[in-house]
Amino acid sequence: MGTILALILLFAGVIILFKTVRMVPQGYEWTVERFGKYTHTMTPGLHFLVPVVYGVGRKINMMEQVMDVPSQDVITKDNAVVKVDGVVYFQVLDAAKAAYEVATLEIAILNLVMTNIRTAIGSMDLDESLSKRDEINTKVLVAVDQATHPWGIKVNRIELKDIQPPRDLVESMARQMKAEREKRANILEAEGFRQAAILKAEGEKQSVILEAEGGREAAFREAEARERLAEAEAKATQMVSDAIASGNVQAINYFVAQKYIEAFKALAEAPNQKFVMMPMESAGVIGSLGGIAELAKEAMERQPSGKVIASSSVGS
Numbered sequence: 001m002g003t004i005l006a007l008i009l010l011f012a013g014v015i016i017l018f019k020t021v022r023m024v025p026q027g028y029e030w031t032v033e034r035f036g037k038y039t040h041t042m043t044p045g046l047h048f049l050v051p052v053v054y055g056v057g058r059k060i061n062m063m064e065q066v067m068d069v070p071s072q073d074v075i076t077k078d079n080a081v082v083k084v085d086g087v088v089y090f091q092v093l094d095a096a097k098a099a100y101e102v103a104t105l106e107i108a109i110l111n112l113v114m115t116n117i118r119t120a121i122g123s124m125d126l127d128e129s130l131s132k133r134d135e136i137n138t139k140v141l142v143a144v145d146q147a148t149h150p151w152g153i154k155v156n157r158i159e160l161k162d163i164q165p166p167r168d169l170v171e172s173m174a175r176q177m178k179a180e181r182e183k184r185a186n187i188l189e190a191e192g193f194r195q196a197a198i199l200k201a202e203g204e205k206q207s208v209i210l211e212a213e214g215g216r217e218a219a220f221r222e223a224e225a226r227e228r229l230a231e232a233e234a235k236a237t238q239m240v241s242d243a244i245a246s247g248n249v250q251a252i253n254y255f256v257a258q259k260y261i262e263a264f265k266a267l268a269e270a271p272n273q274k275f276v277m278m279p280m281e282s283a284g285v286i287g288s289l290g291g292i293a294e295l296a297k298e299a300m301e302r303q304p305s306g307k308v309i310a311s312s313s314v315g316s
Contacts, residue, residue: 019051029095031057041095058099064091064156067106071162074118080126083164088113088144094152102151112147113158116140126165133160 023046024030030042034054042056049055069086076082090109092098102108120139121129129136137158145155165173 016051019055020048022047022049022056027061027063029060029062031060031096031099033057038096038100058095060092060095060098062092062095064089067110069110069113069117072114072118074121076121076126076129077123078125080169081166082121082126082129083162084117084121084160085162086113086117086158086160088155089157090148090153090155092152093154097150097152105151105153108151109144109148109153109155112144113140116143117160119143121163126169130163130165133163136160 022030022042024042024044026044028044032039032042032049032054033056038057039054067088067090069088071083071085074082074084088109092105098105117136117140120136124132124136137160141155141158144158148155
């Protein structure tokens with residue numbers, strides 16, 4: 001009997017010891033209640049409590065926690081149904097508020113996130129909801145953080161993991177994207193052909209301009225050559241005329257020989273003549289050529305004498 005009593009007292013002492021000495025692990029905070037009423041919060045470390053009078057109320061995780069948002073159907077502004085899921089990162093800043101201001105903290109946060117996701121996506125078209133995910137995350141984060149602030153909660157991030165439109169919408173969007181890409185490709189191809197045609201036309205224009213300028217320059221050079229030739233012929237004719245006027249018979253022979261040679265040349269070059277036989281006085285032609293030589297000789301001899309006469313007349 002005494003042994004049983006001793007064992008009971010030993011067991012009771014062990015229980016009292018465990019109720020008196022409490023060790024809070026790192027990353028947690030425990031609330032302390034006196035006869036069921038909150039008194040204070042124990043931080044990580046060793047603590048002592050009076051058994052029966054004081055007891056541990058709630059054990060709150062103070063580390064940042066991650067909570068998955070299950071997939072849900074959301075209707076967009078243009079009545080498209082999409083499936084949305086996400087993830088929430090939050091942290092408890094006040095253990096007492098998180099323990100006593102709200103029941104089932106995680107369920108409350110989850111419902112708030114899901115409700116605000118439906119609100120944010122419901123105010124957008126399908127294209128906006130797919131392209132403005134960051135904007136949706138920001139809207140939901142601000143709304144949920146304000147709602148959970150009285151609970152001692154800080155919501156750090158809310159991320160939408162996936163937004164899935166219906167399969168038929170995905171197929172139609174794929175066809176639309178393909179059509180848009182083909183349209184852009186056709187536009188770029190047409191622009192390329194247009195640019196090539198413009199460059200080709202510009203090249204042909206420059207070629208025509210350069211060719212016209214070359215023809216004009218050639219015509220100008222040809223006209224200039226003809227003008228110089230005419231001037232030379234005019235001077236030669238003037239010199240022969242002066243010689244005839246001074247009574248030189250050889251000048252007349254020059255004209256006869258020149259016309260005779262030109263007529264014979266034209267007759268020889270005629271396209272309808274294959275073979276020509278005609279009498280020709282070689283002596284007459286040679287005599288005419290001799291007259292040309294005599295005329296040139298006299299002209300060359302007369303120029304120095306004229307200079308001498310001119311100089312002697314100046315001296316006198």
